[in-house]
Amino acid sequence: MTGGATQPAIRATLEDVARAAGVSLATVDRVVNRREGVRAKTVARVEAAVAKLGYRADVAAARLARGQTFRFAFVLPTGSNSFMTNLSEQVQRTADWLAGQRGFIDILHVDVFDPDVLAGALETLSPAYQGVAVIALDHPRVRAAIDELVGRGVAVVTLVSDAPSSRRLHYVGIDNPAAGRTAATLMGRFLAGREGTVAVIAGSLSLRDHTERQFGFHQILSSEYPNLPALPVIEGRDDSDRTRELTAALLARHADLRGIYCCGAGNRGIADALEASGRAREVVWITHELTQYTRRFLVRGTLDAVINQDPGHEARSAARVLLAHCSGEPISADQERIRIDIFLRDNLP
Amino acid sequence: MTGGATQPAIRATLEDVARAAGVSLATVDRVVNRREGVRAKTVARVEAAVAKLGYRADVAAARLARGQTFRFAFVLPTGSNSFMTNLSEQVQRTADWLAGQRGFIDILHVDVFDPDVLAGALETLSPAYQGVAVIALDHPRVRAAIDELVGRGVAVVTLVSDAPSSRRLHYVGIDNPAAGRTAATLMGRFLAGREGTVAVIAGSLSLRDHTERQFGFHQILSSEYPNLPALPVIEGRDDSDRTRELTAALLARHADLRGIYCCGAGNRGIADALEASGRAREVVWITHELTQYTRRFLVRGTLDAVINQDPGHEARSAARVLLAHCSGEPISADQERIRIDIFLRDNLP
DNA sequence: CGATTTTTGAGGTACGCAACTAAAATTCTG
DNA sequence: CAGAATTTTAGTTGCGTACCTCAAAAATCG
Known part of the structure; x- marks a missing residue:
């Protein structure tokens, strides 16, 4: 049996790094968060300590300290077919999950098949939202509304149906x-x-x-x-x-x-x-x-x-992409790619 | 446009609930964590306040306060085919992700196709692990080794290949x-x-x-x-x-x-x-x-x-199941079900 | 009724990090 | 080289929860 490289039983904290580097907590914080105002020499010392101790920020603690909350709007169609009903349900579940992660999802039901109504809904969206997921329509007015949201700094992802020439951040759906x-x-x-x-x-x-x-x-x-x-x-x-x-x-x-x-x-x-x-x-x-x-x-x-296309994946992926974008984290493209599933009688889930 | 039921902009905290219920923080804590020593009447009052304010524990804060760390072993085959190589890589990625969630994964490479070697590896596993994911072999000795781990309170999930008659917690793989x-x-x-x-x-x-x-x-x-x-x-x-x-x-x-x-x-x-x-x-x-x-x-x-079968899903699912079990959370069965994908030339990811 | 048990309150500490303020060290200026 | 300006660093606080102790209050019992 070949053993895997074993990490230390207890993770190193910022304080451990500070002690090892002989600097204060605040300095380590500046280095790891790439803030200004640290001499190159000190940066090097801290980074050496980080590498030596294998320091990784504790995401729970970081989120708590940051204390930001996120608010996303999901724009879904009004009463519709089974797929859309499933999708709504999955968005609701995703909302429950996000509620524990300092994120809130409001579900807005709109007639997404009418470009004017959809664009209107996007235009009058409360500025409280940092992110929007929308079942888009590839129509000039809708594109304009999306672009305006993006211009205001709102993260917009299209869901299920794309608006490719808009400035949306990401498309969550199948090819x-x-x-x-x-x-x-x-x-x-x-x-x-x-x-x-x-x-x-x-x-x-x-x-x-x-x-x-x-x-x-x-x-x-x-x-x-x-x-x-x-x-x-x-x-x-x-x-x-x-x-x-x-x-x-x-x-x-x-x-x-x-x-x-x-x-x-x-x-x-x-x-x-x-x-x-x-x-x-x-x-x-x-x-x-x-x-x-x-x-x-x-x-x-x-x-x-x-x-x-799996509506559960789509709902979760949209939420993850919005959350990652708003907290400045990278997204892993291949985890967010929505697959084209083929189901026969024999491989039904 | 029909608006979704909007949650409060700032989430309610334990203290808000305490104030609303007219009890102390400690009592609310006892109620939400189902601890002893609270009168039924008081429990009801607190639960009403929880419902009214829509209180949900902040998972980041809870994890931080609890401060537990988890340590899992993934037992994978020694040098093997492309699928197993992919799987190893995905387990490594999952380990990186878990490292930010107070979880550690050690990857052990074993000749999983020899029942004695595999069973031996499981039997001599360090007691430091709260959970084990193993590409199992359905063999009496392996089953016994799994059952003994389970008996010691270790969470065991089988990965890709199951040992159905063992006492493993869960099977992560396709039908x-x-x-x-x-x-x-x-x-x-x-x-x-x-x-x-x-x-x-x-x-x-x-x-x-x-x-x-x-x-x-x-x-x-x-x-x-x-x-x-x-x-x-x-x-x-x-x-x-x-x-x-x-x-x-x-x-x-x-x-x-x-x-x-x-x-x-x-x-x-x-x-x-x-x-x-x-x-x-x-x-x-x-x-x-x-x-x-x-x-x-x-x-x-x-x-x-x-x-x-998607090795990325399998690796993540195994980690999620172990983590959920060890922190007493429920797992959502249909998110953890591994699908049988069909790929043709046209729907390659 | 007093004694005992149960329930509740108040308060504290710790978790690991981010963000702020204040102080120290350094550099610049005349 | 004093003093101001600037850069760098230290110290501190707070996020929301879990978990603990101790004492006070309330309920229960003999």
Whole structure:
């Protein structure tokens, strides 16, 4: 057995460092926090002591002494689909966790799909917030509102849906074109060698994330699976009643329909229509977001794969990024990267 | 816009609660920490004040005041495959993070595949550790060693590989039978409608995780894809030279070989043999663990899918579970559940 | 009722660090 | 080289909680 390099049983404190370096507590503090007013010679002495004792600041003590509190706003959509409901819940949980870390999250519900309403909400946001997480819309007014917040020194992260050309600090969400490509590869491979058409149902093509997914999907499908021509994209407005009718019409009109890719919500309608048609098992259906419904359709075999983004990760990641930024800590990029999950019936969490 | 219920700008402290309840600090302390010696009536009054003010203990202050430090051992394999190397690195990162949280991790490298050596290492572990994370082997001696540690009051979590019948606190890793089933479904669907045989390469059938994956794989393949009979499992001992020869032999002997599922390591050997044979694109190859190599094979198209467990999550989760247990906090099960990731060329992180 | 037990109050210390003030040491100026 | 200006350092306080002691008050019991 090879032992790991063992750290001292009790951690060194600032005071230990001060004693070892023969200077006062205050001087050590200046050095470790890179403040002005210490001679180079003294700095070197202190740093040597820090290295020798393996000093690491105790984050609990530092936070306590600093005594800052943070206040973040999460701007989420008003009453919406299952995914957004899950997300709200996860944000609430994150808020509970942050409350123990001197951070407060207020959840504001806004009609995020109306650019004017969303921009208005951002513009009139209380100046009490040091950070904002928002499900953005890539629209000039919204971008302007984000940029103004950033200009005022507020940390802004976009959540789930990005506004790439704004000055937001960070985007917490998946790479949507890649998600679309992933769906296309699954579709193409599940239908290996078969001939037929594939339908794409989006919520609305004015939503950036839906457009991007659809773009990625078509990119792969057309280049790699010429046996599977795609029908023109149809808009289901994330509404189950509408997707039910649209899906029923698709099935009726296209006897050679082999696959359906839904890059938005309204899955219950699609499931209803597919199951009613009796072609549920032969048509490959791929959609986004694991919810109580899509989970059920997956288990039942109506749905073949779910492309998912984990709302829990997203909520926590947004909070961590805001917190890290506001307390001047670095963020570790690969821990904050939101993965594109693929769920089949067999690997459901 | 509907505003979220806004918490007070400054958090309530214990003293605020004491004032509001008309009792002393000491009494509030007794109530919130569930200590003896407070009348039910007083408890109720204090709890009402806590609720009214929304008091939550400041974790930074609490940790500081409590002043406990924790010391955990992570028992990892000696020099090993890419996955284990990644895991080591992630454990090291987790250790750096924990060092700021009054926790210390020592990494011990042991030949975890020899039950006697592993058990011996656990038995002679310094009593300084409050917690141990170990890549377990499901073997009587190892189980006994784990149980003895638990009996001594040490928190033990198994990492990546479980010892289910031991008294370990928690298992941090994926559901291996489910991972095998996931691989089988991908294999079956990617080979939809085609006829041919499928080979399964394990590291060693005495490793519980490999056996479980293989079991799950066969379960689904035989019941749902009768067009794809599996060849007898072969053992590659996680060694690339050996898997190269075995794969070459498989390809030579079975002209109808359509798929390879590798539930262990040694992927470089498989890739070499597949690419040398010229059948890399037609044979569906599915394996485990995303590494620099499997990533490359995936991008190149030799490899069709990777079933992955995230070593970063596993390292952090193990540390969080140990820390939570040692400080008497609850753990949130679904945050600690390790997911079975599926990676295709398109959704690589 | 007095004696005993239970409950509560008051106060203190310690945790490790940040941030402030005041003092000491150094450098600059005429 | 005195004295002012500046840089560097020491000393101190407070953050919010945990945990401790000791005494006072209240409740309970015989």
